[in-house]
Amino acid sequence: xxxxxxxxxxxxxxxxxxxxxxxxxxxxxxxxxxxxxxxxxxxxxxxxxxxxxxxxxxxxxxxxxxxxxxxxxxxxxxxxxxxxxxxxxxxxxxxxxxxxxxxxxxxxxxxxxxxxxxxxxxxxxxxxxxxxxxxxxxxxxxxxxxxxxxxxxxxxxxxxxxxxxxxxxxxxxxxxxxxxxxxxxxxxxxxxxxxxxxxxxxxxxxxxxxxxxxxxxxxxxxxxxxxxxxxxxxxxxxxxxxxxxxxxxxxxxxxxxxxxxxxxxxxxxxxxxxxxxxxxxxxxxxxxxxxxxxxxxxxxxxxxxxxxxxxxxxxxxxxxxxxxxxxxxxxxxxxxxxxxxxxxxxxxxxxxxxxxxxxxxxxxxxxxxxxxxxxxxxxxxxxxxx
Numbered sequence: 001x002x003x004x005x006x007x008x009x010x011x012x013x014x015x016x017x018x019x020x021x022x023x024x025x026x027x028x029x030x031x032x033x034x035x036x037x038x039x040x041x042x043x044x045x046x047x048x049x050x051x052x053x054x055x056x057x058x059x060x061x062x063x064x065x066x067x068x069x070x071x072x073x074x075x076x077x078x079x080x081x082x083x084x085x086x087x088x089x090x091x092x093x094x095x096x097x098x099x100x101x102x103x104x105x106x107x108x109x110x111x112x113x114x115x116x117x118x119x120x121x122x123x124x125x126x127x128x129x130x131x132x133x134x135x136x137x138x139x140x141x142x143x144x145x146x147x148x149x150x151x152x153x154x155x156x157x158x159x160x161x162x163x164x165x166x167x168x169x170x171x172x173x174x175x176x177x178x179x180x181x182x183x184x185x186x187x188x189x190x191x192x193x194x195x196x197x198x199x200x201x202x203x204x205x206x207x208x209x210x211x212x213x214x215x216x217x218x219x220x221x222x223x224x225x226x227x228x229x230x231x232x233x234x235x236x237x238x239x240x241x242x243x244x245x246x247x248x249x250x251x252x253x254x255x256x257x258x259x260x261x262x263x264x265x266x267x268x269x270x271x272x273x274x275x276x277x278x279x280x281x282x283x284x285x286x287x288x289x290x291x292x293x294x295x296x297x298x299x300x301x302x303x304x305x306x307x308x309x310x311x312x313x314x315x316x317x318x319x320x321x322x323x324x325x326x327x328x329x330x331x332x333x334x335x336x337x338x339x340x341x342x343x344x345x346x347x348x349x350x351x352x353x354x355x356x357x358x359x360x361x362x363x364x365x366x367x368x369x370x371x372x373x374x375x376x377x378x379x380x381x382x383x384x385x386x
Contacts, residue, residue: 001068003052003385005371006116009165010054013066013224014112020141024382025050026119026125027175028208028344029299029313029335030184031294032279034309036169039190039244039277042165043283044171045199046179048379050118053093053138058110063097065090068116078107084163092128093135095163099155100139111142120372123210124341128164129172132156137371137382138175149177149381150192168337179381182249185223186283199378204291204330206376207347207355209323212317212369213340222337225268225309232269233258271308275301295331295346299324302333302343310336315367319343326355344376348360 001010003021010018025046032042047076058064063081065074067089074090081097088094093113101107114179115134119127136159147155152203156173170189178185187194201205229245236242239259239274240252248256253273260266270323278297285293302320306312312320315335320343323332328351347355356373363371 001116006052006114007386008116009068009116010056013114014064016056016077016112018386019056020054020138020384021386022053022055022134022138022141022382023050023385024053024128024130024137024381026177026178027172027173028206028342028376029171029177030206030344031282031303031333031336032171032275033301033333033335034170034225034311035246035275035279036189037167038169038186038225038246038272038276040188040272041186041244041279041283042169042171042189043189043197043279044175045131045184045376045378046175046381047119047125047188048377049074049118050079051119051127051134052116052385053112053115053134055138055142056127058112060110062083062110062126063107063110064110065093065113066114069121069164071217076152091163092131092159093330093361095159096132096135096139096155099158100143100145100165100334103155105143105145109142117256119281120210124335124336124338126172126176127178128160128166129156133173133176133382137384141202141384146294148209150174151161153177154383157272157362173208175381177381178380181380182378184286184378190246194211198288199286201291201346203349204376205347205349205352207345207346207352207357208335208374208376209343209363209373211315211340211342211363212371213313221311221339224312224323227267228262229272230266231262232260235265245269246276248273250274250277250333267310271304274304274308276302291330291346294328298331298344298346299354300334305334305338309338313339315340315369316343317367318363319359319371322359323355325362326351326358
């Protein structure tokens with residue numbers, strides 16, 4: 001939908017004009033998966049599609065939430081803004097309101113809010129983070145709170161923890177808030193120091209393949225991985241003090257890995273330590289223009305996520321495996337939390353059409369689901385459009 005169409009939809013929903021329009025993007029992570037909550041580095045970029053939020057003030061002392069993507073409409077009084085709802089999409093923006101209140105911000109103005117997003121739901125491209133960040137950005141602007149983009153990302157993350165009940169890392173919200181066109185973000189998730197790295201892909205496209213097997217972080221499997229990594233840290237602490245797995249180099253890990261007596265926790269830790277190294281190597285390779293090396297690291301990342309972290313599943317594995325067979329594919333891996341969702345691939349321009357046809361047909365034959373493909377455009381972070 002265009003902004004004009006969204007304004008028209010707002011007029012139909014509330015019988016008045018929208019006073020402001022905000023946007024926040026989804027993201028794709030090029031490499032560095034399940035390292036963010038382990039204190040490691042990630043390498044995401046913001047996408048050109050995301051979530052729009054339109055609002056207008058009202059005099060009813062109510063916050064009204066409507067979405068063009070969801071049928072449920074919710075109206076809440078000010079004293080209801082810190083209470084989580086049962087099984088509602090509204091928890092994502094509501095959790096952001098709650099975080100503002102926790103920070104001492106008074107909500108004394110009612111708003112009519114309309115949401116629309118074109119991030120494919122359940123694709124693992126951070127539709128939830130885009131919704132959280134666009135809400136945080138809009139409130140920051142409306143209330144004049146002056147929070148910087150990193151704080152807005154942290155507000156979104158806390159909202160996800162407390163209202164969506166997913167113990168996510170900071171990556172998704174950070175990329176949505178701080179993205180820059182034609183750049184990826186090399187982010188240290190412990191210190192939140194980051195570098196914007198130009199993504200120069202001459203003759204190469206970033207291709208996102210949607211398995212249409214919805215990824216569900218709230219299924220518990222994600223939180224289980226967080227707990228397994230915590231177990232690894234606790235057991236390693238008997239021989240070496242550390243806060244996060246990402247503090248260990250691969251060499252250091254090999255010396256003390258026997259301290260992890262839980263075999264599952266050991267596999268999870270091995271992935272994290274290896275993935276942190278792969279991410280560092282991949283960023284160096286991109287800066288040096290060594291795309292072939294970057295691609296090999298992407299492939300190795302998928303194998304580790306499949307074998308050691310066990311978050312891929314038959315759909316993502318089929319998509320990556322079929323991509324690896326296509327001439328002109330530099331690298332391909334699952335992206336996001338896993339358990340369904342999308343892969344991200346670097347594909348030479350002349351191979352894009354072949355990729356979509358060949359991988360699409362092979363995937364559908366293996367899995368029985370028709371996939372979808374998007375050529376990714378790297379866009380900017382959260383903004384006010386009108």
